[in-house]
Amino acid sequence: MAVVVSHDRRDLLARTLDGLAAQDRPCDAVVVVDNASSDGSADLADAHPLAPEVVRLPRNTGGAGGFAAGTARxxxxxxxxxxxxMDDDTVPTPSALAELLRARSRYAGRPALLASRAVWHDGRDHPMNTPRRRFGLARPFTGRAAAVGGVPIRSASFVSTLVDARAVREEGLPEAAYFIWNDDFEFTARLLRRRTGLFVPTSVVEHLTRTFGSTDADPGERFFYEVRNKLWMLRTSRALGPLDLALYGAATLRRWGRTVLRSADRPLLLRAGRRGFVAGLTSRPEPTTTALAGLGAVSDDVRAIQEAVHRD
Structure with a gap:
């Protein structure tokens, strides 16, 4: 089933739901998690012919909280x-789901997740959603992926990712405390530390961001979340092994350097980064059950999954 997280992007949400309704292989069900939108997004979803279940959250839990809540549901x-x-600015092409399922059914194993190719509205590959390839695999493993038109990956974004529920039950939900940014990296890397993930280029979705570029393109105040969450991940997550920590730690420093150099307002960016650095080193993400408490049935779903993981 599909899970769409939405916040104040009514028109884009309509296009996402239209894309889901037009799938060659229809979704068995659709859940729209509305993050306390003020623009009628939830009402639009309620009235859509696709008839999704609309989960109306009383407060904005960010993309991280929305995906944790929707996955639990x-x-x-x-x-x-x-x-x-998928996000509410993702428009799947008609064959997107069918291609993911085709690769999954033909793969000689059980992938924990499969990710689509994300393009901008002009057809260019979107740099914000390029899955990180898994390197160092023996030829038989890369050959299995190539046989179904796939590429082994180490992580993916939440812009069209098909996740096996068994892996969720074993590893738990996305970290809701991240709010925005790096929650998809942490979650998918955690699922794929000892499991298989595939990038499926024949499964295509449009990611309709306002501008073309990656998240290091002058994020302003949001740089706080990039720095805090990346440090949280490097310090506290079980998603990365020792070699991963070294590689991604070095890549993170290079990325932050590029972000600062490209910024049109470096003082603002540096202040946000400094706050994120302090928070990332002196605190830990609160448990997802705590971050999503007080949300009624959604909280019950979240708690049940997280407690089962901890018992195991």
Missing amino acids: AVRSHRADLVWL
């Missing part, structure tokens, strides 16, 4: 075997 309440995650 899908896995526990709907007992979904596969969860197709």
Whole structure:
């Protein structure tokens, strides 16, 4: 089933739902998690012919909280075997889901997740959503992926990722405390530390961001979340092994350097980064059950999944 996280992008959400309704292989069900939108997004979803379940959150939990809530809803309440995650600015082409399922069914194994190719509205590959390839695999493993038109990956974004519910039950939900940024990196890298993930280029979605570029393109105040969450991940997550920590730590420093150099307002960016650095080193993300407490049935779904993981 599909899970769409939405916040104040009514027109884009309509296009996402239209894309889901036009799938060659229809979704078994759709959940829209509305993050306390003020523009009628939830009402639009309620009235859409696709008839999704609309989960109306009373407060904005960010993309991280929305995906944690939606995944919990899908896995526990709907007992979904596969969860197709996407933002409300993602428009899947008609064959997007069918291509993911085709690669999954033909792969000689059980991938924990499969990711689509994300393009901008002009057809260019979107740099914000390039999955990180998994290197160092023996030829038989890369050959299995190539046989189904796939590429082994180490992580992916939440712009069209098909996740096996069994991996969620074993590893838990996205870290809701991240709010925005790096939550998809942490979650997918955690699932794929000892599991298989595939990038499927024949599965195509449009990612309709306002501008073309990656998240290091002058984020302003939001740089706080990039720095805090990346440090949280490097310090506290079980997603990365020792070699990963060294590689991604070095890549992070290079990325932050590029971000500062490209910024049109470096003092603002540096202040946000400094706050993020302090928060990332002196605190830890609160548990997802705590971050998503007080949300009624959604909180029950979240708690049930997280407690089962901890018991195991």
